[in-house]
Amino acid sequence: MSPALLILGIVALIHCVFAAHAKKCPDPGLLKNGNIHFTDFSYPHFINFSCDPGYILQGPNTSQCLKNGQWSAKLPKCQPVICPPPPVCEFSVLLYHRLKPGNVSVFQDEIKFECLLPYALFGNEIAVCQADGKWSAVPECRTVECPRPEGIANGYIYLLLRRAYHYKETVTYGCNPTYVLDGPVESRCEKTGQWSTKPTCRAPCAIPVKRATVLYNSQKVKVQEHLKNGVQHAEIIWFFCKNKKQHCSYKVPARCNDGKFTVPACFKDQRIQLFWKTDVADLPPCETIN
Known part of the structure; x- marks a missing residue:
């Protein structure tokens, strides 16, 4: 080799x-x-x-x-990736704060914006630090003015001022005596330039019965003595009805609904009950017999 x-x-x-x-x-x-x-x-x-x-x-x-x-x-x-502070001027009406502790914002961190009143925020209130080191869209602040608030039937507005109302300012409503406020007490100037939902004043109810013993606020009362002025909206009166077969009484509710009140069909007019020796309300309750 x-x-x-x-x-x-x-x-x-x-x-x-x-x-x-x-x-x-x-x-x-x-x-x-x-x-x-x-x-x-x-x-x-x-x-x-x-x-x-x-x-x-x-x-x-x-x-x-x-x-x-x-x-x-x-x-x-x-x-x-680190994102620099968002483009907000030192004396701007647009403010922000970080949603987690620290002085540095990194990828996927979030900040929340808000506007100084009476400015309203338009756009996303949350911005996210993106992969390219920039923030997602930053919102803007605009002035919002609402027209003079309107009154409500059978009610009024507390301390209504003759001036322009701006975003988030509120007015407070009340109702005339015997009427009940149904809905929010306050109405707020929204960023749309319109007022939020107003309340309604609901009417009281007269009781279309001259004489009767009823259950009202868990107590037996005489309509002709204690409820001559009727009841307010949403209040409930329990009428006593007679079970003829068992000779006992049972209760049926009737509710005041914005001025409308319907007496239960089972209730007998008190003029007929005058001939009875016993008031229906004094009969033993049917539930105790059953």
Whole structure:
């Protein structure tokens, strides 16, 4: 065998022996908010690093598995993108505050905007720090003026001022005596330039019965003595009706609904009851008999 062939054989043998004992590096682990790209963890291969959108690589972008089975570089870190303060002037009517503690806003952080009164906010009140280091759309503040508020039937407005009303200003309503306020006490100037829902004054009810014993506010009372002026809206009177078969009484409710009052059909006019020895209200309750 020629010397040249002998040398080539020895080199090939050495290469095979070395390859059989090639060092393998340990699993590098996970890169938080990023990815590791690789084909093999053994010498002399490389691994590459990249970060998810919204994060910046801090450290080396590659690492090589060395002969000693160690990586040439430690894992880098993926740091979140930082957003600068939003474009709000120092003396602007548009204010903001961070929704989590700290003085720095990073990717996916949120801030909440508000306007100084009487300005109203138009647009999204929440802005998000985006992957490109910019804030999502910033809202604007506009002046809003509502027309003079209108009154309500059978009611009035407290301290109505003869001036323009602005966003979030309120007026308070009340009702005339015997009428009941139904709905919100206040109406507010909204950003639409209109007032929020006004209340309604509901009318009282006269009781279309001359004589009767009824249950009112959990007490037995005479209509002709205690309820001559009727009842207010939403109040309930319980009438006593007679079960002729069992000779007992049962209660049926009647409710005042904005001036309308209907006496239960089972109730007998008191003029007929005058001929009875016992008032229906004094009969034993039917539930105690059953």
